[in-house]
Amino acid sequence: MKCEEVSLLIEELYDDEIDFRLKARVKEHLSDCPSCSAEFDRIFRLDQLLEKAPAPPPPSALLDRKLMKAFERHNKEALKSPAWWQRIFVGSVSVPKPAFAAILLAIIATITAAIMIERNRSVSSEIGASLPASSPIVSAPLPPEIIEKTKIVEVPVIKERVVTRVVYVERQNTEAIKPQKALSARNGNDENMQKRTLKEGDTNLAMNGSVEDGGYVTRANLTGFQPATELKTRIIQEGKRDEK
Amino acid sequence: MTNENEDLIAIERIKKGDAESFTYLYERYRDRVYGFAYRMLGVQSTAEDVTQEVFLVIIQHPEKYQPARGSMLTFLCSIARNNILNRFRRRSYEVEDNFDEDESGLIRDDYEANPLSSLLEQELTEKVDECIALLPPLQREVVVLRKFQELSYQEISIITGTELNVVKARLHRARQSLAKNLAPYINLKGGDCHEMRRS
Numbered sequence: 001m002k003c004e005e006v007s008l009l010i011e012e013l014y015d016d017e018i019d020f021r022l023k024a025r026v027k028e029h030l031s032d033c034p035s036c037s038a039e040f041d042r043i044f045r046l047d048q049l050l051e052k053a054p055a056p057p058p059p060s061a062l063l064d065r066k067l068m069k070a071f072e073r074h075n076k077e078a079l080k081s082p083a084w085w086q087r088i089f090v091g092s093v094s095v096p097k098p099a100f101a102a103i104l105l106a107i108i109a110t111i112t113a114a115i116m117i118e119r120n121r122s123v124s125s126e127i128g129a130s131l132p133a134s135s136p137i138v139s140a141p142l143p144p145e146i147i148e149k150t151k152i153v154e155v156p157v158i159k160e161r162v163v164t165r166v167v168y169v170e171r172q173n174t175e176a177i178k179p180q181k182a183l184s185a186r187n188g189n190d191e192n193m194q195k196r197t198l199k200e201g202d203t204n205l206a207m208n209g210s211v212e213d214g215g216y217v218t219r220a221n222l223t224g225f226q227p228a229t230e231l232k233t234r235i236i237q238e239g240k241r242d243e244k
Numbered sequence: 245m246t247n248e249n250e251d252l253i254a255i256e257r258i259k260k261g262d263a264e265s266f267t268y269l270y271e272r273y274r275d276r277v278y279g280f281a282y283r284m285l286g287v288q289s290t291a292e293d294v295t296q297e298v299f300l301v302i303i304q305h306p307e308k309y310q311p312a313r314g315s316m317l318t319f320l321c322s323i324a325r326n327n328i329l330n331r332f333r334r335r336s337y338e339v340e341d342n343f344d345e346d347e348s349g350l351i352r353d354d355y356e357a358n359p360l361s362s363l364l365e366q367e368l369t370e371k372v373d374e375c376i377a378l379l380p381p382l383q384r385e386v387v388v389l390r391k392f393q394e395l396s397y398q399e400i401s402i403i404t405g406t407e408l409n410v411v412k413a414r415l416h417r418a419r420q421s422l423a424k425n426l427a428p429y430i431n432l433k434g435g436d437c438h439e440m441r442r443s
Contacts, residue, residue, distance in 0.1 A: 011412070011416055011419065015397070049429055050376070052365075053372045053392075055279075056282035059274065060292060063278075067296060071263060074304060078261065
């Protein structure tokens with residue numbers, strides 16, 4: 001081994017921290033190399049000198065007492081019974097099983113009732129909104145236990161304005177109007193009317209449209225539609241409808 | 245039963261409030277922790293404060309001791325070290341490794357001429373103590389942990405939270421510095437160390 005390599009390992013050898021595979025080789029080098037051997041001696045002497053450093057004075061007895069007191073105080077605090085509200089969180093409050101079961105059942109019943117009421121209310125609202133104003137509102141029958149305990153007032157929400165329509169229907173035999181159509185086509189006066197003619201079987205009557213129905217033509221004049229100016233509110237009590 | 249197992253059992257009992265187990269641990273490690281703190285800080289009352297705070301951790305948070313991370317002594321010295329370095333920082337000491345620091349001025353001229361003829365044994369010990377105290381803290385701690393606590397490189401590495409090579413480098417520099425400052429005393433004694441080396 002070279003001196004450069006050994007110089008890095010001398011302290012490890014002295015501290016007995018050297019890799020066992022290198023130990024014999026470093027020792028062998030030291031026995032042959034005066035300078036590396038002198039370095040080893042220097043570390044040894046330094047170590048001997050450091051042993052002359054004065055020992056620390058013993059710690060005072062006060063330290064022992066302080067720590068023992070601290071230990072006792074900590075234990076007292078740890079073992080002290082927690083307050084009732086703390087015991088709730090740590091689960092140390094003993095609840096009788098029947099009482100616990102009764103509480104649990106009450107919670108479940110309350111939640112179920114709330115869900116049922118909410119469901120019925122939403123169904124009634126949907127029906128009320130979708131039906132025409134004159135149609136009777138039919139609500140789903142409520143369970144007897146809910147009817148006994150609760151009073152339900154249903155107010156259907158009218159989401160759209162009702163439109164009053166005045167429809168004039170004119171029904172004519174197609175054979176009777178053919179000459180008129182031919183005449184109109186020739187004159188080019190009724191092109192718009194032809195475009196608006198709907199397919200057979202179509203029940204939607206467009207404004208001023210017509211439907212051909214097995215040899216007859218039904219025409220609807222939807223001009224003059226007026227929006228409603230009044231809205232009526234219906235209050236339904238326990239399935240019976242009262243208009244107010 | 246090994247010491248580690250005994251320590252672990254003691255910790256488990258301390259968690260349940262067993263005062264005897266705490267006394268056992270305290271008496272076993274008090275002097276080691278206190279000695280480390282004293283050699284680092286050099287003041288008895290401060291070293292006692294550090295020792296107290298280390299064992300307060302055992303009292304209040306015994307679960308912090310993890311045997312997988314090292315021995316009980318390593319754990320206690322780690323806590324002590326953090327406390328000591330915090331004190332150094334509060335006192336605005338230079339904690340960082342200052343490898344260029346030259347403390348050759350430590351040795352007074354009158355000592356260099358013929359040290360042992362002019363100094364008593366007591367003065368020599370004071371000089372050694374002074375040289376150790378004047379090492380930068382990070383070098384001092386490896387010397388204290390290695391020489392006075394007799395810990396391995398690996399244990400020092402765990403306590404200081406540094407790589408093994410860093411521990412070796414700091415120890416080497418600390419020895420270089422001490423050897424330089426204590427050169428007159430080192431050179432004075434003819435060595436019988438060859439006997440030791442050859443053993």
